[in-house]
Amino acid sequence: MKMNRILALLAAGSLLLASCGQGRQSRTAEAAGQAVADTLTKAQRDSIAALPDSLKPKLSTAQIMATLAEEPVFDIITNMGTIRVKLYSGTPKHRDNFAKLALDGFYDGILFHRVIDGFMIQCGDPLSKDELQSDLWGTGGPGYNVPAEIRKEYHHKKGALAAARRGDAANPMRESSGSQFYIVQNERNCSHLDGQYTVFGETIEGLDVVDRIARVYVDFRDCPIDPVRIENIKLVEE
Numbered sequence: 001m002k003m004n005r006i007l008a009l010l011a012a013g014s015l016l017l018a019s020c021g022q023g024r025q026s027r028t029a030e031a032a033g034q035a036v037a038d039t040l041t042k043a044q045r046d047s048i049a050a051l052p053d054s055l056k057p058k059l060s061t062a063q064i065m066a067t068l069a070e071e072p073v074f075d076i077i078t079n080m081g082t083i084r085v086k087l088y089s090g091t092p093k094h095r096d097n098f099a100k101l102a103l104d105g106f107y108d109g110i111l112f113h114r115v116i117d118g119f120m121i122q123c124g125d126p127l128s129k130d131e132l133q134s135d136l137w138g139t140g141g142p143g144y145n146v147p148a149e150i151r152k153e154y155h156h157k158k159g160a161l162a163a164a165r166r167g168d169a170a171n172p173m174r175e176s177s178g179s180q181f182y183i184v185q186n187e188r189n190c191s192h193l194d195g196q197y198t199v200f201g202e203t204i205e206g207l208d209v210v211d212r213i214a215r216v217y218v219d220f221r222d223c224p225i226d227p228v229r230i231e232n233i234k235l236v237e238e
Helices: 002-050 061-066 092-103 131-136 187-193 207-214
Strands: 073-078 081-087 112-116 120-123 160-163 181-184 199-205 230-235
Touching: 061 092, 073 092, 081 092, 081 207, 092 199, 092 230, 112 207, 120 207, 160 187, 199 207
Parallel strands: none
Antiparallel strands: 073 081, 073 230, 081 199, 112 120, 120 181, 160 181, 160 199
């Protein structure tokens, strides 16, 4: 009887050892398979990254927005140079709105329609694409406003990116234009705007381009005589 129990225990132990061995082999095989898969995925990513932009697979705006950094960086590419801006995480509505419009190509071809040396440069009106509507430049947008996100820590320093809006009388909640924005050229002359307009980003490269645009010749409406145009606004990928 005792011998039978011993034999049974030995048999059970052998089965347990076999089961553990099979489990280790299975886990090892899974790990090896995952390593191969990871290597292939990395190789695929590297292959895509090496392709020219024209051949890269196009992600939708929604796909890009889903993985957007908290403080994304964009290049505002103009016919007078590139202004690189960082959007603030503390103004998420303005950040996401600007990013979506830029990724959709909304700003492509839009003019800086209001330029004041010693103050700021303003753009973002889709009507500025049409010379025949020049009397209306500064009034256009995407058809909606963005709720104000005015924060004390964000100031109108040189290179600050801020949203244009209608005046308090018509806009007591200080909602921002859905697309028009301005870039501060002179901090001292814009400091009175703190607490009045939403500042949602800053220039991190290209302040010389801001100065260059601010100093162009303008007409009686502060509109550049020789058009200053946004060619494209491009997301800078890390």
